Amino acid sequence: MPELPEVEHARRCLERWLAGATVTRAFSGALVGQRVLEVSRRGKWLRLTLSEGARVFSHLGMTGRWLRRRPQEPRERWERGRLDAGGESARFVDPRRFGRLLARRRDVKAWEALGPDPLVDGLETHALARALAARRRTVKEALLDQRVVAGVGNILATEALWSARIDPRARTDRLSARQVAALARGLRAAIAHGLAQHAGDAPSYVQDAGGDNPFRVYGRAGEPCPRCRATLVRIVLGARGTTFCPRCQPRSTR
DNA sequence: AACGGAACCTGAAAGC
């Protein structure tokens, strides 16, 4: 499910629960007895660094989440692994099983292959322009490539393109410098907005009961565009749903 | 190397 903001929230939670404490029980026996030094994140990957050189990598996939439990509490439904330390018990739960939970002694390839992370490295307009210009595909699809900007998923891409008034089908090599600058601003804003949704120990997601859709266009096909009132349209791009406004995200800018 | 599409899973929501 999650994109950069949800994963960053998970990172902060895990850090709060586990950092500084010694692992007493874990999905991998090799981790027991080591102290949790830090919890870092790049894109949608989480990495826990332990004192004797072990590393835990976690990707939430579509439906993964980390829950805070007491060590004596029973196994969760769909629990795929746990990490107990300092009286806390973090449970990795993932119904759809697209997520990952790995114990390694070195960085995994997927982690090393990630492009710049907007929070860790900053999102630089020139770097974004270079990465996009090197590709020949639609902007929307390029934004989902984790080598372009780490952590962008379908929601952030959809929201940022709407912000920047760019048609998701526009080719990466045809974007103007102004459009790329607007896109970078749109991504930063969407990330900040996403981060602001999260507080406390529990992850929150769009589909959670009673929750309103907090996004401007994502999941709002058929509704009026919040900017120009034209009807938002849903198309499929790279096998994923994409919502946009055909009036204020025009194919051509001039 | 890069692209487009299918595959991997399961649950929830919508459609009939």
Add this chain to the structure above:
DNA sequence: TGCTTTCAGGTTCCGT
């Protein structure tokens, strides 16, 4: 109500 279809915020693999 119950069965069927569609959709889901992610990555990876495969053929071109």
